Amino acid sequence: MxxxxxxxxxxxxxxxxLAADHMCVxxxxxxVEQECTEMRRAAAFSEPRDERQAEFFGKIAGRGEALIHVATSGYPMTDEIKARILSTLLTLMNCRENIDRTAKRHSADRRFVG
Ligand SMILES: [Zn+2]
Structure with missing residues (x-):
């Protein structure tokens, strides 16, 4: 390393x-946890645009892939770090679900306004 x-x-x-990100695990x-918080906030308060949502989903998938690659690469890790990776994956999954739900709510609101 x-x-x-x-x-x-x-x-x-x-x-x-994680060489491209220059960060330890x-x-x-x-x-990633911080980024998820920001994406959830952005999705909740900004006008939902499909391209924005696609950008968030792409980012979430990319972060998840990076974590899984590290987790299965044989890189030496303590149990604490392994648990962190799992909880961060859970955060990513919940974040995606949350953005999805927010987008659906927004589009339902729009239907009633019209
Ligand atoms: Zn570090």
């Missing part, structure tokens, strides 16, 4: 699967 995590004060190594999961 040549790369070191870009998070401030973190000296942990970056697995090859822990900071990547924290970053």
């Amino acid at each position: 040549s790369d070191v995590c870009s998070a401030k004060g973190c000296k942990a190594g970056v697995p090859a699967e 822990l900071h990547f999961t924290l970053f």
Whole structure:
């Protein structure tokens, strides 16, 4: 592992699967959780546009794939980090569901307004 995590004060190594993000597994999961919070907020308060939703779904799928690649790559991890990966995957799944539900609610609202 040549790369070191870009998070401030973190000296942990970056697995090859996360090289493009320059983050260790822990900071990547924290970053993804944060990103999910922002996407949920954006989906709830912005005018729903299909392209925006597609962008969010694409991002969620990409983050999930990255996590699964690290998780199954044989990269050495503590049980705590393994549990973090699982809970972050759950966050991604709930986030997608949440955005989906928000979009459906928005389109139902639009039907009644017309
Ligand atoms: Zn880190």
